[in-house]
Amino acid sequence: MSIAIVSLGTEVVRGELVNTNSQWLAEAVSDDGFEVSELVSVADDHAQIIECLTRLAGRNDAIVCTGGLGPTTDDLTTEAVAAMLGEPLVLDEASLEHIRQRFRRAGRTMGPSNEKQARFPRGARILSNPEGTAPGFAVTIGQAEAFFMPGVPLEMRAMFEAHVRAALPRRGGESVVHQIRLNTFGQTESAVNDALAGIEAEHGVVLGYRAHFPEIQVKVLARGPDKAAAAARAARVADVVQQRLGPIVFSRGTTSLAGAVGELLEQRGLTLGVAESCTGGWVAQLLTENAGASAYFAGGVVSYANQVKHDVLGVPEELLAAHGAVSQPVAEAMARGAHRVLRAGVALAITGIAGPSGGSEEKPVGTVHIAVFDGTTLLHEKCLFPWDRKRVQLVSAFRGLSLVRQLISG
Amino acid sequence: MSIAIVSLGTEVVRGELVNTNSQWLAEAVSDDGFEVSELVSVADDHAQIIECLTRLAGRNDAIVCTGGLGPTTDDLTTEAVAAMLGEPLVLDEASLEHIRQRFRRAGRTMGPSNEKQARFPRGARILSNPEGTAPGFAVTIGQAEAFFMPGVPLEMRAMFEAHVRAALPRRGGESVVHQIRLNTFGQTESAVNDALAGIEAEHGVVLGYRAHFPEIQVKVLARGPDKAAAAARAARVADVVQQRLGPIVFSRGTTSLAGAVGELLEQRGLTLGVAESCTGGWVAQLLTENAGASAYFAGGVVSYANQVKHDVLGVPEELLAAHGAVSQPVAEAMARGAHRVLRAGVALAITGIAGPSGGSEEKPVGTVHIAVFDGTTLLHEKCLFPWDRKRVQLVSAFRGLSLVRQLISG
Numbered sequence: 001m002s003i004a005i006v007s008l009g010t011e012v013v014r015g016e017l018v019n020t021n022s023q024w025l026a027e028a029v030s031d032d033g034f035e036v037s038e039l040v041s042v043a044d045d046h047a048q049i050i051e052c053l054t055r056l057a058g059r060n061d062a063i064v065c066t067g068g069l070g071p072t073t074d075d076l077t078t079e080a081v082a083a084m085l086g087e088p089l090v091l092d093e094a095s096l097e098h099i100r101q102r103f104r105r106a107g108r109t110m111g112p113s114n115e116k117q118a119r120f121p122r123g124a125r126i127l128s129n130p131e132g133t134a135p136g137f138a139v140t141i142g143q144a145e146a147f148f149m150p151g152v153p154l155e156m157r158a159m160f161e162a163h164v165r166a167a168l169p170r171r172g173g174e175s176v177v178h179q180i181r182l183n184t185f186g187q188t189e190s191a192v193n194d195a196l197a198g199i200e201a202e203h204g205v206v207l208g209y210r211a212h213f214p215e216i217q218v219k220v221l222a223r224g225p226d227k228a229a230a231a232a233r234a235a236r237v238a239d240v241v242q243q244r245l246g247p248i249v250f251s252r253g254t255t256s257l258a259g260a261v262g263e264l265l266e267q268r269g270l271t272l273g274v275a276e277s278c279t280g281g282w283v284a285q286l287l288t289e290n291a292g293a294s295a296y297f298a299g300g301v302v303s304y305a306n307q308v309k310h311d312v313l314g315v316p317e318e319l320l321a322a323h324g325a326v327s328q329p330v331a332e333a334m335a336r337g338a339h340r341v342l343r344a345g346v347a348l349a350i351t352g353i354a355g356p357s358g359g360s361e362e363k364p365v366g367t368v369h370i371a372v373f374d375g376t377t378l379l380h381e382k383c384l385f386p387w388d389r390k391r392v393q394l395v396s397a398f399r400g401l402s403l404v405r406q407l408i409s410g
Numbered sequence: 411m412s413i414a415i416v417s418l419g420t421e422v423v424r425g426e427l428v429n430t431n432s433q434w435l436a437e438a439v440s441d442d443g444f445e446v447s448e449l450v451s452v453a454d455d456h457a458q459i460i461e462c463l464t465r466l467a468g469r470n471d472a473i474v475c476t477g478g479l480g481p482t483t484d485d486l487t488t489e490a491v492a493a494m495l496g497e498p499l500v501l502d503e504a505s506l507e508h509i510r511q512r513f514r515r516a517g518r519t520m521g522p523s524n525e526k527q528a529r530f531p532r533g534a535r536i537l538s539n540p541e542g543t544a545p546g547f548a549v550t551i552g553q554a555e556a557f558f559m560p561g562v563p564l565e566m567r568a569m570f571e572a573h574v575r576a577a578l579p580r581r582g583g584e585s586v587v588h589q590i591r592l593n594t595f596g597q598t599e600s601a602v603n604d605a606l607a608g609i610e611a612e613h614g615v616v617l618g619y620r621a622h623f624p625e626i627q628v629k630v631l632a633r634g635p636d637k638a639a640a641a642a643r644a645a646r647v648a649d650v651v652q653q654r655l656g657p658i659v660f661s662r663g664t665t666s667l668a669g670a671v672g673e674l675l676e677q678r679g680l681t682l683g684v685a686e687s688c689t690g691g692w693v694a695q696l697l698t699e700n701a702g703a704s705a706y707f708a709g710g711v712v713s714y715a716n717q718v719k720h721d722v723l724g725v726p727e728e729l730l731a732a733h734g735a736v737s738q739p740v741a742e743a744m745a746r747g748a749h750r751v752l753r754a755g756v757a758l759a760i761t762g763i764a765g766p767s768g769g770s771e772e773k774p775v776g777t778v779h780i781a782v783f784d785g786t787t788l789l790h791e792k793c794l795f796p797w798d799r800k801r802v803q804l805v806s807a808f809r810g811l812s813l814v815r816q817l818i819s820g
Contacts, residue, residue, distance in 0.1 A: 013446045015436030016618050020428055022451075027425030036423040038462070041432075041449040052448070190481040190523045209482050210421050211562065219426070274712075280698025281691035284712040288690025291766055291799055299718040302684075302694040302710035304703070308752055312711070312722065342718055356701055386515040388541070388564070389701055 004056040007041040008067035033177040049080040057141040067151035069134040071113040082121035089119040127163040131155040175223040178230035180238040186248040214395040258286040265296035273344030274300035275334040278352040313337030331369035414466040418477035420453040443587040459490040467551040477561035479544040481523040492531035499529040537573040541565040585633040588640035590648040596658040624805040668696040675706035683754030684710035685744040688762040723747030741779035
């Protein structure tokens with residue numbers, strides 16, 4: 001059962017926008033157990049559209065297509081499909097009325113160009129658009145069922161859920177897929193790959209790897225005769241994966257590292273305060289992405305200038321003078337200061353050289369000191385990262401959150 | 411001159427990530443005057459990769475391809491291309507050494523799976539990877555030049571700029587394109603579009619619009635017989651565009667709003683300090699993305715909990731009790747506090763309700779108060795944003811930086 005996903009539009013092939021429709025559709029149909037053969041985008045061009053659809057219809061069971069249903073002269077999808085099928089375009093009165101009403105509700109009158117949005121290839125099944133103007137339609141092209149939807153994401157998703165998702169042809173007897181994603185931080189993609197050698201063959205699953213800097217995400221894809229069987233197998237293998245990888249696994253699904261640390265803090269009734277220099281507020285931003293962060297995040301001090309390390313965090317000037325801002329003593333003093341000033345149960349401090357300038361022979365770019373303090377225990381870590389500024393900042397934030405996780409996990 | 415852009419990877423066809431590589435490449439080659447015939451993604455599958463590349467090579471002058479050069483068993487690109495060309499894979503010693511050194515610099519040892527990243531089809535031209543591990547390569551497939559790059563965006567872009575962009579085959583006689591991008595914040599896409607009505611026809615250029623929340627970017631694309639002519643026309647029209655749009659234009663090219671504000675601060679010899687509540691560190695992070703931020707950014711206080719607003723910024727408890735944290739008096743007190751505590755020339759404070767919880771009838775989700783203070787002048791703005799948490803946080807950060815820009819521009 002093979003599905004091709006098509007995104008029609010010159011603005012897409014010119015790179016004028018990022019195509020989220022194809023990704024959203026691909027994920028949705030993959031989660032439903034279908035196999036996506038390809039994602040393709042072609043321009044608003046009559047001949048190219050016909051050629052593309054013809055090719056795909058010859059090798060897929062279904063084609064899901066977005067774009068080109070608008071009122072302008074650029075919008076050629078419906079015409080091209082009708083020509084391809086050798087069918088005339090027929091006016092659908094119900095669609096015309098729907099369009100007229102949408103304009104009325106917005107206090108406008110329908111224009112002549114909008115009338116074309118109510119014409120469909122004879123024999124097409126019309127798909128109503130609950131969120132917008134243009135209805136979509138479905139036709140059979142050779143052996144494939146083809147569905148045509150608007151390019152506006154909100155409208156497309158609503159139409160997909162209402163009319164297309166359940167209508168995708170199943171041959172029956174297909175197995176159902178269940179996937180579990182494990183998120184890791186701390187090892188390279190190849191080390192993770194090596195650690196999981198043999199699991200696919202032994203357990204009859206597929207493992208997918210995604211490097212999403214600085215995380216490595218491992219996805220376990222299991223098939224089964226039904227959802228429960230597939231889910232049970234996926235869960236079993238996910239546990240095997242987690243056991244092999246150890247503590248570098250910080251969460252499953254869509255929970256971020258900051259979110260996972262937040263859950264641990266909340267479970268223990270602790271609050272976190274951060275003192276950031278080179279990460280410049282990124283740790284705080286990662287923590288506050290999540291709704292409910294106020295349950296475990298007190299706040300932070302972005303002590304970018306040294307005087308702020310001294311004035312707000314109480315780092316002694318002698319320490320700054322003797323060791324420099326990027327040093328173990330200053331990192332530890334920042335952590336103690338944040339713990340006190342923010343009245344946090346746990347404090348995290350990060351000070352380093354993100355680059356590209358600021359490095360020296362003794363302290364090259366990428367040198368980062370991290371300290372965590374909970375009132376009793378003080379942990380410190382010195383890192384040396386070989387990346388550009390933005391990646392040094394992000395991986396330092398991750399290493400800091402990892403050290404917090406380490407401290408509070410005991 | 412036709413180019414096809416290919417993104418290889420099962421995670422792409424399964425919709426596990428949004429494919430920004432194809433969009434970035436499509437935009438880059440379109441800007442250079444090439445015509446993109448299609449964007450296509452297929453899975454990590456030997457036969458599918460070969461079939462796709464064979465089809466595209468028969469109808470394009472160039473194929474630009476990303477993905478599948480990693481060390482894992484999923485990464486099949488190089489193998490598939492070699493098989494397609496009937497060439498063996500040959501070890502390139504220089505690439506092997508490059509990979510070994512990258513691991514050494516990160517304090518790790520290269521694994522066996524990384525060795526495969528140094529093997530290429532015999533006869534391939536190897537493209538070095540300045541930003542990462544895996545080199546890319548280029549080969550001729552029939553009439554087409556095909557370029558293969560890593561899927562990691564940062565690495566891909568660097569390799570493209572260094573080795574591919576100038577190597578794309580030109581037949582000659584094409585006009586040259588020059589583009590200038592103007593970045594705006596503060597108006598909707600349709601308002602910007604309406605304001606620029608008629609410019610395309612009058613000046614013989616193409617205007618492209620991209621909504622990249624919360625910015626609207628306007629691209630002026632001018633053609634000419636040579637680069638100088640195209641550049642001159644683009645510059646002239648860019649000035650017309652800027653004049654029509656006014657102060658919502660905050661920069662050109664790739665300078666962010668935070669970067670533009672930084673430039674203004676540095677020109678005036680001012681430093682900025684920030685007090686953030688609902689934006690949770692995002693303003694500080696946007697400012698410190700840029701190298702050299704220490705010239706104009708003192709630091710910030712992420713006063714997420716109310717006690718931090720009081721303890722660190724000196725916001726009086728009576729104010730918090732009487733008006734609540736999300737109010738004009740508290741925003742102004744936070745700005746004054748940041749100005750004093752961070753010893754900044756200018757201070758910015760943001761306090762609001764990002765949601766999804768925390769709203770009330772009096773102060774619904776999306777209510778945000780912003781204040782800026784320079785020791786003499788105090789500006790305040792109350793906003794009501796109709797978006798989700800992340801977008802409320804981001805647009806608040808932008809409005810805050812805009813208010814700083816307004817204050818220091820006089």
